[in-house]
Amino acid sequence: MLIGTFSERTGCHIETIRYYERIKLLPKPPRTEGRHRLYDREQVKQLMFIRRSRELGFSLDEIRILLLLVDGKQYTCLEVKTITEAHLEDVKRKIADLRRLQKTLAAISGQCEGGLVPDCPIIDTLFSE
Amino acid sequence: MLIGTFSERTGCHIETIRYYERIKLLPKPPRTEGRHRLYDREQVKQLMFIRRSRELGFSLDEIRILLLLVDGKQYTCLEVKTITEAHLEDVKRKIADLRRLQKTLAAISGQCEGGLVPDCPIIDTLFSE
DNA sequence: CTTGCATCTGTAGTTCCTACAGGTTTTATC
DNA sequence: GATAAAACCTGTAGGAACTACAGATGCAAG
Numbered sequence: 001m002l003i004g005t006f007s008e009r010t011g012c013h014i015e016t017i018r019y020y021e022r023i024k025l026l027p028k029p030p031r032t033e034g035r036h037r038l039y040d041r042e043q044v045k046q047l048m049f050i051r052r053s054r055e056l057g058f059s060l061d062e063i064r065i066l067l068l069l070v071d072g073k074q075y076t077c078l079e080v081k082t083i084t085e086a087h088l089e090d091v092k093r094k095i096a097d098l099r100r101l102q103k104t105l106a107a108i109s110g111q112c113e114g115g116l117v118p119d120c121p122i123i124d125t126l127f128s129e
Numbered sequence: 130m131l132i133g134t135f136s137e138r139t140g141c142h143i144e145t146i147r148y149y150e151r152i153k154l155l156p157k158p159p160r161t162e163g164r165h166r167l168y169d170r171e172q173v174k175q176l177m178f179i180r181r182s183r184e185l186g187f188s189l190d191e192i193r194i195l196l197l198l199v200d201g202k203q204y205t206c207l208e209v210k211t212i213t214e215a216h217l218e219d220v221k222r223k224i225a226d227l228r229r230l231q232k233t234l235a236a237i238s239g240q241c242e243g244g245l246v247p248d249c250p251i252i253d254t255l256f257s258e
Numbered sequence: 259c260t261t262g263c264a265t266c267t268g269t270a271g272t273t274c275c276t277a278c279a280g281g282t283t284t285t286a287t288c
Numbered sequence: 289g290a291t292a293a294a295a296c297c298t299g300t301a302g303g304a305a306c307t308a309c310a311g312a313t314g315c316a317a318g
Contacts, residue, residue, distance in 0.1 A: 001296085002295075002296075003296070004295065004296080012238060012293095013275080013276070014296085015276055015277075016274085016275060016276080018297095018298090019274075019275065019276090023274090025315075026297095032259075032283090032284095034282075034283045034284070034296080034297090035282085035283080035296085035297065036283070036284085036295085036296055037296085053230070054224050055185070055186050055223065055226070055273090056185070056186055056223060056226055056227060056230070057183070057185055057186040059182045059274090060272085060273080060274070061273095061283095069237060070233065070237065080238070081238055082235060084234045084235075084237050084238040085238060087234055088235065088238070089235050091227050091230055091231045091234065092137065092231070094184065094185060094223075094227055095224055095227050095231070097184075097185060098185060098220050098223055098224045098227070099179050099224065101182070101185070101216075101220055102220045102221070102224070103176060104199065105213045105216055105217050105220065106213075106217065108198060108199065108213050109208060109209070109210055109213040109214060109217070131264075131265075131267070132264085133264065133265080142306085142307075143264095143265085143308080144306075144307055144308075145305085145306065147266095148305075148307090149268090152304095152305090161314090163265085163266090163313075163314045163315075164265085164266065164313085164314085165264085165265055165266075165314075165315095166265085166266090183305090188304080188305090189304080189305070190304095225318095227300065
């Protein structure tokens with residue numbers, strides 16, 4: 001598949017795909033005779049993983065490590081354990097934060113149900129020190 | 130409290146705090162006679178909210194809107210419903226993605242338990258098309 | 259009163275994209 | 289098979305969200 005289709009399937013802009021290739025986050029794909037890039041399904045999965053991880057707030061460097069982890073063979077067992085455990089903590093915290101945000105948003109939306117504009121400082125009870 | 134303490138309590142770099150003030154995400158704080166910034170607990174909450182939202186992948190513009198939402202009185206009831214509902218969808222998807230990531234990481238970590246370096250392509254079954 | 263640390267303003271650099279400009283390749287149409 | 293439109297190419301410049309100085313000022317302690 002050409003880069004346009006690849007872009008559509010992954011929801012990733014064409015420019016971003018070329019950027020990821022430049023910084024070596026994605027491997028250099030084979031080309032057609034006219035030098036157009038060619039991708040397959042395997043790479044769709046990989047780019048989806050990258051895109052979603054980015055949306056979840058992981059940096060490209062963190063994603064680079066995650067990809068190597070999932071790929072296996074780049075790290076020793078101890079390193080794998082250390083890195084995954086750290087990420088697991090991070091992921092748990094993010095889930096907890098998102099749940100709280102979800103509740104707040106639902107509460108705000110609910111208050112509006114009756115035609116009232118919400119005015120209580122809900123934020124106070126959330127994301128506090 | 131001075132900006133140093135404020136920075137510690139929120140986990141936000143001093144430069145970032147000043148940057149947020151410059152782009153009007155944070156209000157201009159009162160100053161001491163020597164022009165040093167003064168913050169209170171209320172602002173700690175607000176900045177924590179901003180920081181965590183950023184970690185969860187929201188843009189500063191989205192956060193600006195979230196802050197106005199939570200603050201009330203900036204939007205009509207219909208606007209509030211529309212915006213919160215859109216964000217709720219987004220939040221739900223993020224939680225689902227994080228859960229899958231959590232499972233993957235746990236699986237990787239688990240495989241290592243026995244001293245084995247993981248080598249199966251777990252990524253294939255996750256974050257696919 | 260001076261030494262050292264925190265803060266100040268301002269600017270330049272980094273990361274992660276995003277948007278052209280100007281040129282080539284492919285594909286659809288006549 | 290000519291040609292026009294769409295998709296692709298490389299390269300560079302711009303934008304968002306920080307981050308890291310440099311050089312000056314404020315302030316508390318010895």
